[in-house]
Amino acid sequence: MPKRISFDPEPRDNFLEGKLLIAMPGMPDPRFEKSVIFMCAHSAKGAMGLIINKPIEGLSFGELMEKFNITVTTLTPEPPLLFGGPVNMGRGFVLHTADYGTPDATLPVTSTISLTATTDILEAIAQGRGPAKSVLALGYAGWSDGQIESEILANGWIHCDADPELIFDVDCDAKWETAIGKLGAQVAGLSADAGRA
Numbered sequence: 440m441p442k443r444i445s446f447d448p449e450p451r452d453n454f455l456e457g458k459l460l461i462a463m464p465g466m467p468d469p470r471f472e473k474s475v476i477f478m479c480a481h482s483a484k485g486a487m488g489l490i491i492n493k494p495i496e497g498l499s500f501g502e503l504m505e506k507f508n509i510t511v512t513t514l515t516p517e518p519p520l521l522f523g524g525p526v527n528m529g530r531g532f533v534l535h536t537a538d539y540g541t542p543d544a545t546l547p548v549t550s551t552i553s554l555t556a557t558t559d560i561l562e563a564i565a566q567g568r569g570p571a572k573s574v575l576a577l578g579y580a581g582w583s584d585g586q587i588e589s590e591i592l593a594n595g596w597i598h599c600d601a602d603p604e605l606i607f608d609v610d611c612d613a614k615w616e617t618a619i620g621k622l623g624a625q626v627a628g629l630s631a632d633a634g635r636a
Contacts, residue, residue, distance in 0.1 A: 455478040456480060457552065458478050458598045459598060460477075460587075460597075461475055461599065475490070475491050476491065477534060479546070485583050486587045488579065489554075490523055491611075492611045492615055494520065495520045499520065500575060520577070526579050527578055527579060530579070531561075535569070537551050537552060537570075538570055544560075545560075560573075
């Protein structure tokens with residue numbers, strides 16, 4: 440389980456927590472091109488999120504469970520397996536609906552979305568007693584203090600409210616445009632150079 444982050448109570452310090460971070464067109468880092476990131480934590484000390492629209496090719500949930508010696512059946516759901524970000528790709532994170540949780544391992548991010556990073560939730564999903572909806576991410580996106588704010592000011596990212604439907608029900612290929620659409624903006628009208636002098 441990742442170390443719990445203590446959040447500063449001032450709203451300005453955690454304004455991204457529970458939001459979607461959306462890469463602007465022209466994102467210079469190819470790892471984040473057209474990324475949609477659910478922000479799990481944001482404080483004066485930094486930020487952490489999971490990319491929710493980049494599937495890992497060639498590896499299924501069932502195959503991953505075999506590596507953990509967790510038994511799956513034909514009734515086991517197949518939550519998407521995603522590239523969560525370039526940091527610590529050997530670690531898995533399950534983003535899920537708030538109908539599942541354990542006191543010591545689950546971090547409620549919003550009233551409807553939680554994060555769990557222990558094998559208990561994988562076993563629960565495999566046995567059909569896990570959350571109603573979930574995605575499994577390997578790795579995460581992380582920023583040091585002030586870094587994400589600087590990237591937003593440089594027009595690298597925009598953000599909007601998150602909703603479970605976009606996270607869990609929209610196809611990965613459509614998440615970026617759907618997230619942009621939540622802002623009421625035309626994708627073609629966005630520019631990476633907007634606001635620069």
